[in-house]
Amino acid sequence: MLVSGATWAQSPATPTTIALPLPGGPDKRVVTKAFPQKGPMILQRTRPPLLETPFEVFDRGVFTPNDAFYVRWHWAVIPTEIGVDTFRLSVQGHVDKELSLSLKEIVDGLPRVELAAVNQCSGNSRGFTEPRVAGAQWANGAMGNAKWMGVKLRDVLDRAGIKPGAVAVRFAGLDEPVVGDAPKFMKSLSLDHARDGEVMIAYAMNGEQLPLLNGFPLRLVVPGWYSTYWVKMLDRIEVLSTPDENFWTKSAYLIPDTPAADMKPGQTGVAMVPITKMVPRSFITNIRAGEPLKAGLKNLVRGIAFGGATGVRSVDLSMDGGTTWLPTVLGRDEGKYSFRQWQAEVTPAAGDLALMVRCTNDDGLAQPRANNWNPSGFMHNGIETVRAKVA
DSSP states (O other): OEEOOSSSOOSOOOOEEEEOOOTTOOOEEEEEOOSTTOOSEEEEETTTTEEEOOGGGGGSOSSOOGGGOOEEOSOSBOOSOEETTTOEEEEEESBSSOEEEEHHHHHHHSOOEEEEEEEEOTTTTGGGOSSOOSSOOOOSOSEEEEEEEEEEHHHHHHHHOBOTTOOEEEEEESOBOSSTTSOOOEEEEEHHHHTSSOOEEEEEETTEEOOGGGTTTOEEEOTTBOGGGSOSSEEEEEEESSOOOOHHHHTSSEEESSGGGOOOTTOOSOOEEEOOBOOOEEEEOSOOTTOEEOTTSOEEEEEEEEOSSSOEEEEEEESSTTSSOEEOEEOOOOOTTSOEEEEEEEOOOSEEEEEEEEEEETTSOBOOSSOOOOTTOOOOOOOEEEEEEEO
C-alpha cells in the first residue's frame, strides 16, 4: 500500500483569491485546490508547502476537517509517497534496546489512545503584527483541531528501556534540507515531558489516516504546545543523555523571556527562551467584518475558543469596546486541549458595532487586550474584534 503523488499538484485547478485585511498587505491571497488530499486552501507558499485554513471552516464545528487542516513544513524535500510495508520508526540513543518498529507493530502491538487537541503554528496571526516582521504572513488560519489516534510515546520508550542519566528525547522526520549543510529539522522534549502519558505518536486524525501533508504515516502530538514540536513523518526517536544542542532546539523558535513574550521593537539585550505552551484564544466565526446585523432583534453570535495549555473556563463577549463583558454559553467539552464552541444572543442598537471576544482558561489566564510584539511574530493571542453594521 502506498500514499502516492509524484508531484504536489494533483490536478489542474483554477485558483481563486480571498481578501485578507492584513495591515500593510497583501490584500489578497490565492485559494487553491492543487494539493493532494486537500480542498480549497489559502496558499502561503508552494515549496515547502504552507497552506492556511480558510476561516469559514472554523464555523462548521470544533474539529477541523482533514482536507482543510493547515499545512506548514520547514524544508522542501518531502517524500511524495511512502511504502507502509517498508517504513520503520527507529528508537535509539541512551536506551537499553534499540528498536526498529513497523507500522503494523505500532498500530497492532501497542495500546491505542485518542485525544482531541489543537495544533497551532507558533506564528499563527503573524500577518497582523505591527510593526511587521519577517516570516509567513498568516492570518488566523494556521491552526486546527483534531481527534488524534495513536499510541503513547511513553509506551514506545518503555519498550526500548531508558538508561539512567537520560535527560531528553529528540525527534526527526523524513523531510530533509534543500542543501547539504543546512540543519535537519529536529525537536526535543525533556524526558519527563516525553513520558507524561499525554504526548502521542499519532497515525490517524478525525477517524482517518493522516494526510500526507499533515505527516503521514506518523506524527508527534504534543498537546498544549505549539506545533513546532509536532514533528511530521516521524521516523526517528533518540534518547539523549545530555541537553539537546541542535539548531532547531537551541537557536530557533525563541521568544522573549518576558510576560506574554512581549518586547518593544528595536529593544536589545532581551533574554530569549524556547517557545513551548500555547495561550488562550477565542474567535467569532459566524459574523464577518462589515456584515449587517438587525437592530432591536436578537442576533446569534458564535465562535470557538481554546485554553492553550489547559481547558476553557469561560468565554465573554463585549459590545462596548471592552467596558463590560457578557458571559457566553459554552458548548460540549471535547477535552482540555480542544477547541470549544461558544454562543450568545445580542440585541444591538442601530449603528456601528464592535464585537469583542475573550477567553479565560482554567488556570485563570485571560487574553490580553492587544497582541504582543516580538521579532518572530510568535504567540499572538490579543482579543479579537469584529466590526459589524447594525440597521
